[in-house]
Amino acid sequence: MHPAASIIFFTTASGLGYGLMAWAGILAAFGQMPLHRGLGIGVMVTALVLVSTGLLSSLLHLGRPERAWRALSQWRSSWLSREAVAAILTFIPATVFAGAWIFLDHLSRLAGVFTALGALITVYCTAMIYRSLTPIKQWSNPTTVPVYLALSLMTGATWLHAFLLAFGAGSARTVLITGAVAVISIPAGYTLKRRAWHYDPTPAATIQSATGLGGTDIRSVEWPHTEENFLLKEMGYRVARKHAERLRQIATGAGFIAPLLLLVVTAGRQDWLATAAAILAAIVMAAGITVERWLFFAEAKHTVALYYGR
Amino acid sequence: MTSLPGKTDKKLGLVIDLDTCVGCHACVTNCKEWNTGGHMAPLTDLNAYGKGADGVWFNRVHTYEVDDAPGCSRTVHFPKSCLHCETPACVTVCPTGASYKRTSDGIVLVNEDLCIGCKLCSWACPYGAREFDVFEGVMKKCTLCVDRIYNTNLDEVDRVPACVLTCPTGARHFGDLGDPNSDVSQLVAARGGVDLMPELGYKPTNKYLPPRPRRTAAADVGATAELVSAPGGFLGWVDRLLSR
Numbered sequence: 206m207h208p209a210a211s212i213i214f215f216t217t218a219s220g221l222g223y224g225l226m227a228w229a230g231i232l233a234a235f236g237q238m239p240l241h242r243g244l245g246i247g248v249m250v251t252a253l254v255l256v257s258t259g260l261l262s263s264l265l266h267l268g269r270p271e272r273a274w275r276a277l278s279q280w281r282s283s284w285l286s287r288e289a290v291a292a293i294l295t296f297i298p299a300t301v302f303a304g305a306w307i308f309l310d311h312l313s314r315l316a317g318v319f320t321a322l323g324a325l326i327t328v329y330c331t332a333m334i335y336r337s338l339t340p341i342k343q344w345s346n347p348t349t350v351p352v353y354l355a356l357s358l359m360t361g362a363t364w365l366h367a368f369l370l371a372f373g374a375g376s377a378r379t380v381l382i383t384g385a386v387a388v389i390s391i392p393a394g395y396t397l398k399r400r401a402w403h404y405d406p407t408p409a410a411t412i413q414s415a416t417g418l419g420g421t422d423i424r425s426v427e428w429p430h431t432e433e434n435f436l437l438k439e440m441g442y443r444v445a446r447k448h449a450e451r452l453r454q455i456a457t458g459a460g461f462i463a464p465l466l467l468l469v470v471t472a473g474r475q476d477w478l479a480t481a482a483a484i485l486a487a488i489v490m491a492a493g494i495t496v497e498r499w500l501f502f503a504e505a506k507h508t509v510a511l512y513y514g515r
Numbered sequence: 516m517t518s519l520p521g522k523t524d525k526k527l528g529l530v531i532d533l534d535t536c537v538g539c540h541a542c543v544t545n546c547k548e549w550n551t552g553g554h555m556a557p558l559t560d561l562n563a564y565g566k567g568a569d570g571v572w573f574n575r576v577h578t579y580e581v582d583d584a585p586g587c588s589r590t591v592h593f594p595k596s597c598l599h600c601e602t603p604a605c606v607t608v609c610p611t612g613a614s615y616k617r618t619s620d621g622i623v624l625v626n627e628d629l630c631i632g633c634k635l636c637s638w639a640c641p642y643g644a645r646e647f648d649v650f651e652g653v654m655k656k657c658t659l660c661v662d663r664i665y666n667t668n669l670d671e672v673d674r675v676p677a678c679v680l681t682c683p684t685g686a687r688h689f690g691d692l693g694d695p696n697s698d699v700s701q702l703v704a705a706r707g708g709v710d711l712m713p714e715l716g717y718k719p720t721n722k723y724l725p726p727r728p729r730r731t732a733a734a735d736v737g738a739t740a741e742l743v744s745a746p747g748g749f750l751g752w753v754d755r756l757l758s759r
Contacts, residue, residue, distance in 0.1 A: 206638070268632020268652025275629055276610035279517045285635055286610035339604060339715050340641035410641065410712040416593055417709040417723045418533070420583040426590070429543070429575035432568050436643040439634065508712065509643030512577055512595065 206341065207442045208502035215263040216331060217498045219292075220353065221491060222255030223324035224361020226299055228386070230321035232365075233302070233312045237382055240312055241374035248368050249303035253296075260292060284337055288330035295323030328357045340508040342409040343501075348401035355397045359390040360487075360494055363464055367487040370480040380475055387486075388468050395461040398497065402453060408506060415511045425514030440507035441515055444500075452500050460493025517609045519602060523621035526693030527659060528599050528720035529679065530702055534727045535686035538576055538592030542678035542687060546574040546596070546657075549677035554662045555627065559650040571646045573597065573657040574678055584729055591726060594687070596678070597644035597657035598711065598719030599623050605636035605645060605656075613654075621693070621720060622661055627653045641715050664689075692720050 229248050232238040264270045277293070279286040298319035305311040332353030335344035366383035369375035375383070412423045433441070444452075464486035471479035550573055551558040560570035574596040582588045599616075603623050606614045613629035614636055616622070625636075625645075630653035637645040637654060645656045660676035663669060673680060679687040690699035699722075702708070708722035745751060 266633070268634075268647065268649070268654075269630065272611070272629070272631045275612070275631055276633070279610050279612050282517045282519075282607040283610045283635075285608060285633065289610060334608075334635070337604070337608070338638055339717075340639070410714060414712050414714060415642075416579065416591075417711055417725060418579065418581050418583075418591060418593075419725070420581040422582040422588075424580045425577060426580045427538075427578035429540075429572075429577055429595075432566075434569060435571070435637075435646045435649075439637060439647070440643065507638070507643075508641040508715070512593075512643060 206502045206505040206507060207439050208499050209266055211262045211266040213495065213498045213502065215259040215266075216353075216501075217259075217491070217495050218255045218262070219259035219331070220328055220357035221360040221364060221494075222252045222259065223295075223328050224357035224359070225255070225364050226252040226302075226361070227321040227324040227358065228361050228365045228383070230298075230302060230317035230319075230324070232379070232382070233306075233317035234314045234321070236314070237379055238312055238317075239369075239374045239376065239379055240306070240310060241372060242307060242310065244368060244372040244374040245303065245306035247372055248365060249299070249306060251364070251368075253299060253303065256292070256295075256299075284330055284333040288327060288334060291323065291327040291330050295320065295327050298323055325354065325357075328353055340409055341505045342407070343401075343404070343505040345409065346401075346404050348397065348404050351397045352394075352401050355390070355394040356494055356497070359387070359394040360490055362387040362390050363468070363483075363490050364487045366468070367480075367483040370475065370483045373475075373480075375475075377475065381473065384468060384472055384483075388465065388472065391461050391465040391468075395457070398461075408508065408511070410508045410511060412511045412514075415508065425512070428513060436509050437513065440509050441513060442503055443515065444503040449500065449504055452496055456493050456497040456500060458493065459489050460497050461490075463493070464490040517606050517612055517614060519606060519616055520618040523601075523616070523618055523693070525620045525691045526599075526601070526720045527620040527622060527664070527690070528692045528699075528722070529596070529659075529676065530688040530690070530692075530699045530708060530722045530724060531594055532686040532688070532706075532724040533591055533593060534724060535684045536576075536592045536594060537684055537686075538578055538590075539683065540576050541681050541683055542594055543572065543574045543576055545677040545681035547572055549660065549663065550658070553660070554658045555625070555655045557651075558655065559648050561650065569649075571648050571655050573644075573646070573655070583726075587729065589726065589729065594678075595642065595644070596721075597623060597659070598642060598717070598721040599657075599659060601718035601720060603717060604639040608635045608639045610635070622659045623656070624658055624661065625654055625656055627651070627655075630654050641712050641717065642719075659689075692722065 276289045280290050298316045302316035302320045305313045332350040336349040339345050366387045467482040467486040471482040558571040577593045579591045580588050611629045613626045632652045648655050675689045679689045688699050690697045703722045706724040708724050710719050
């Protein structure tokens with residue numbers, strides 16, 4: 206599949222933003238979030254900006270962005286519509302939670318719970334868009350939803366940990382909690398992603414079933430068109446195996462291994478070194494997960510490619 | 516409404532004979548000709564005469580070489596257009612309600628005034644039947660010539676999809692595949708018509724008739740050798756002399 210920059214940015218940024226607000230809401234619900242205005246501004250404004258710019262960037266992907274509101278109508282059948290509805294509904298508790306925290310010096314447990322629920326439901330809907338696309342085996346399998354949720358929570362936890370240290374806002378206990386959550390979520394996220402990368406690679410269909418022709422070998426000898434058409438531009442994208450392997454290594458190193466090492470080495474500390482390590486871990490992880498997301502699209506193979514002998 | 520009808524009154528669709536198709540692309544051309552002024556008009560072309568030519572087409576003909584017997588292969592031309600599936604995921608994934616499947620005849624259509632151009636339907640179609648119009652910013656697809664088949668301004672004989680009307684070899688057939696007694700259903704039964712990618716569960720309405728089994732030798736047609744008898748006279752004498 207064509208790795209469109211707008212969709213890669215949307216899924217990565219909104220995944221991170223929703224993960225960040227989900228953890229803020231969960232910790233607030235358990236009374237573990239420090240009531241610190243600067244932290245509230247840092248965490249919630251970042252989360253809301255990431256989610257909003259992600260959604261705006263996904264609008265740029267549309268052929269007719271001015272009609273985007275229509276996407277709210279078909280929630281009965283369409284996961285994309287459900288995602289849009291969930292994303293908009295989540296703004297309500299998230300704004301209340303952020304507003305109360307920043308302006309009223311109040312951490313609302315109820316708004317926190319609903320923010321976390323809304324955030325996770327939205328990420329779930331995003332994942333289900335891909336999970337339900339039968340022609341693309343790399344997406345339409347049981348690994349897609351766990352990976353989206355896990356990577357959202359992993360990036361969110363790592364960023365929340367970095368914010369706590371950067372604002373010097375957390376008690377030793379809070380920093381320990383966020384650090385532990387981040388450190389546990391990284392191997393969990395990697396395990397799930399690895400399972401997705403190595404999931405049954407047989408395609409959803411074969412050239413035999415796609416054409417209804419028998420025969421041991423069916424070779425495409427002539428395309429219907431001489432230049433690349435919409436189908437090939439959108440769904441015939443190919444990434445060289447050599448590059449895919451290298452990019453998986455980069456995604457693994459930056460998305461999982463480097464942040465894990467940085468957090469483990471500085472675990473239990475709240476000094477400038479731990480802060481610098483946490484911020485670096487958060488940034489490197491976001492870059493690594495962007496590479497992961499690029500591969501998620503670029504490596505996905507659509508059955509229409511079969512007709513072109515690809 | 517992108518929820519699917521539980522049952523359609525008719526299942527209008529095409530039956531495509533891969534044995535007869537010669538890959539002339541007449542169906543492709545007439546499809547483009549009719550539909551660029553039809554229900555989904557225009558079928559935009561970009562840079563049509565230059566490098567990187569691109570455009571919207573509802574019907575495409577691929578050509579394959581198939582090894583169907585040891586040491587032998589044959590050429591098969593393979594026209595591909597929307598199969599008007601019974602369970603079209605292209606419809607259910609649509610977030611706006613632009614895509615729909617008609618309850619009366621099962622035709623899958625796009626309302627271009629509602630389409631936001633998210634392209635998700637084209638991802639959901641395993642057959643590559645939908646093509647995005649970058650100029651209009653909306654998705655387009657085969658209408659089964661809904662603006663021909665019910666068009667009372669046309670003679671009754673012409674009320675078939677443009678691709679069927681134009682096929683010079685009679686490789687394309689149109690009818691109600693939901694009626695087991697229809698000509699197309701009988702043809703499918705007689706020739707062992709197949710679904711494309713049945714394992715994906717889209718239940719396509721259109722059917723493909725596989726090429727007939729290969730003949731390895733020509734049959735004896737009973738033609739006897741009829742030789743011209745040798746001429747007589749002077750020319751006969753010259754012929755015998757020169758043939759010596």
